[in-house]
Amino acid sequence: MSTIRDVAAEAGVSIASVSKMLNDPNYGSPETRARVMAAVKKLGYHRNNIARSMVKGKTGMIALVIPDVRNPFFTAVARGVEDVANKYDYRVMLCNTDEDPTKQRNYIDVLRSKIADGFIIAVASEEDRYLKRVDREKLPFVFIDRECPSIPADAVVVDNRDGAYKAVSHLIRLGHRRIGLIAGKRDTLTGRDRLRGYLDALRDDGLTVDETLIRDGGFTTEGGYEAARSLLAVGRGLTAIFVSNNAMTIGCLKALAEARVRIPDQIAVVGFDDSEWAEFFTPPLTVIRQPTYTMGTLAGEILFQRLEGSGPPERKEIVLKPELVVRESCGAGQRGKA
């Protein structure tokens, strides 16, 4: 591998000149520039970015720390992050934690050793004592999707309560009175907020909350399946179900299909999280759509503002509103968006 030193020797100039010409298109006389460029081409020289990073104190890399890129939500986020990174001529490193605090801690350790200039993180646990210790001045980071209440860092999140509220009020508006809920994990803010949205919507419309219509599905497909079966078994007078995430929606749909329940005639369904295939299910799914890709780009933009030192000194929190996408599983027909 040839170095800048080789190029300088080949062209008969100093390494300083080579460096300057490579970085500043206006530097140097046409003749020397030509000689240098010829040498670069002849030797097949490529700048060593590691050396450059060392002197610049910047790596040109950010990290994205998420539970699992296979979750379509995070897949889209990842793509958003990479696209804005590209815009700023940055690279992105992918870190899956599997919701495991130890894995997350290991990755944060790696990041602290100056391997990236900053990171975007969807925390595995809301209480991370280790994360609390990273100095945001030296290694900026921004929360995405989930926040740590005790750490005042920038954040891009979605209003989960509002999403659930929209879904449930929509069902109420369609005449449903006994609406089941397949809830997520109660130990996550996301799960609690979506539960709260459900409760608030019911109360605001003067409906009483029936605890027997609420089931925990743990955010997993199997959990959603079991919860739906249970609702079917004991939920008397049930005419609709709101499911708190995409995995559980799949499980719920499976249970309804097995029980030969027709959607939406017998039971209407609204899910949280849109996906590529939701539109093509029979019937097409009515869902709450989160602006996933946009969340990624916004988080990226905030991070790059920090890296450039521009932007306000105070903490920035962006709360995005999810959107109700009306298709057919709610029984509203194709009346467009609400």
Next chain:
Amino acid sequence: MSTIRDVAAEAGVSIASVSKMLNDPNYGSPETRARVMAAVKKLGYHRNNIARSMVKGKTGMIALVIPDVRNPFFTAVARGVEDVANKYDYRVMLCNTDEDPTKQRNYIDVLRSKIADGFIIAVASEEDRYLKRVDREKLPFVFIDRECPSIPADAVVVDNRDGAYKAVSHLIRLGHRRIGLIAGKRDTLTGRDRLRGYLDALRDDGLTVDETLIRDGGFTTEGGYEAARSLLAVGRGLTAIFVSNNAMTIGCLKALAEARVRIPDQIAVVGFDDSEWAEFFTPPLTVIRQPTYTMGTLAGEILFQRLEGSGPPERKEIVLKPELVVRESCGAGQRGKA
């Protein structure tokens, strides 16, 4: 940010000693070691990995260059790659090319500048003159999913012809005689191989190929939709369709649903690529499943063998066999796997 120099000063030893103690748990006397560790803790020292990379000539990073992580196929591959990278204490950098040769070229340029120790790539174009120029001795790479015939690098691919062959023979075995094909892009090896599998299966069973039953869908959802509509319109006697990838399958399903065609009674469907939701469609989809995650881990293992200098000097090519997953859309009922 404190450096090893600060630690050495604080502990009253040389920087060489600090370095050795940090890297070799057996080095040094217990007393000095204690002093050094105390200094590390007191100063909150973290090793600067950039500096380390420079002297070691290794970055501890590999890159994954793929068209788009949002394609579930590549999502799973990415996860496989990261998991094995972790095993070798490596990090992975994500590079989406959007099938754009220019983007791919830019990323390769970045990689050539010693930012990663090697990479795994699903090429945007089979003929990449630029890729041909990267020296595999200096910067090892392995192909995944797609190969460049002109570049003799390691590769992990799937036997696409075999997959299509299995799908189509399965339909023939079920009694279908007029089987439609929604083909992929002919300018990709993948697309051509799947077409070949379709043709071979037909011929091997003594059926004649009817060109009017073959449509191009360009590997996109819209393309699959249009292709299916066209087949429905002019494909006389059509009783089954084989669709060459997941996106086109979604489009095909939409077209069939709109035309009120019952699956599998009126038309049986087999798709290429399994997914999380294929099982939960009504009817559940019969598909050809590719070992996506495994492809990622295998490609990773090969790459790390190269990086370690172990493994055979000759080119390594792994060809995985896809698997037929029989559900209900083919009309075979739940008879298990073939």
Next chain:
DNA sequence: GTGGATTGGGAAAACGTTTTACTGCAATAC
């Protein structure tokens, strides 16, 4: 023609590690 600004070019320091070669010193082997 002189003073001041601009420009091409170079020497050397700096970035923060690891590694090599070396010095003592203590323990071991004969």
Next chain:
DNA sequence: GTATTGCAGTAAAACGTTTTCCCAATCCAC
């Protein structure tokens, strides 16, 4: 008692850039 080995510890080189400071030459304005 001497030669040998092994270990703790150090100084300094090396990794490949960018950047600062400097010199010399050219250009321009007056």
